[in-house]
Amino acid sequence: xxxxxxxxxxxxxxxxxxxxxxxxxxxxxxxxxxxxxxxxxxxxxxxxxxxxxxxxxxxxxxxxxxxxxxxxxxxxxxxxxxxxxxxxxxxxxxxxxxxxxxxxxxxxxxxxxxxxxxxxxxxxxxxxxxxxxxxxxxxxxxxxxxxxxxxxx
Ligand SMILES: [Zn+2]
Numbered sequence: 001x002x003x004x005x006x007x008x009x010x011x012x013x014x015x016x017x018x019x020x021x022x023x024x025x026x027x028x029x030x031x032x033x034x035x036x037x038x039x040x041x042x043x044x045x046x047x048x049x050x051x052x053x054x055x056x057x058x059x060x061x062x063x064x065x066x067x068x069x070x071x072x073x074x075x076x077x078x079x080x081x082x083x084x085x086x087x088x089x090x091x092x093x094x095x096x097x098x099x100x101x102x103x104x105x106x107x108x109x110x111x112x113x114x115x116x117x118x119x120x121x122x123x124x125x126x127x128x129x130x131x132x133x134x135x136x137x138x139x140x141x142x143x144x145x146x147x148x149x150x151x152x153x
Contacts, residue, residue: 001026006033010040080140083133090129094122 001009006026010033013019019027027033097103097118106114134141 003030003033003036006030007036007040010037078136080137083137087126087129087133090126094126097122 001022003026006023009023010019027037103118
């Protein structure tokens with residue numbers, strides 16, 4: 001190991017990380033690197049002495065930032081297949097409701113407007129459902145869109 005490499009590796013060590021066996025071996029025989037590292041350590045010690053003690057600093061923002069960043073993200077995700085299956089069930093229900101006896105009974109009592117209101121409500125339900133599906137799966141839709149664009153290129 002050359003001296004330049006030794007110093008670079010030393011500087012890349014994380015706080016408290018120990019020297020590798022090769023580095024210790026080099027350091028054992030190289031007076032230049034011993035001096036260089038002693039100088040670096042002395043500089044770090046001077047910088048550390050200049051820092052105010054930790055209890056005098058206002059660290060609330062830093063602590064809040066760490067806490068905020070460590071909170072788990074909401075990652076539960078429903079797969080596209082389940083969304084589409086649920087939508088097919090909704091659409092099948094909309095179609096099958098016209099054959100139900102309850103609907104026939106309501107048609108008889110409430111007249112033609114019930115039929116219109118029922119269809120409008122089902123349309124709103126499917127539209128809202130699709131909007132939520134699109135908003136929660138934008139990445140997947142974008143991937144499909146890109147694939148389609150590449151196919152027609
Ligand atoms: Zn050296």
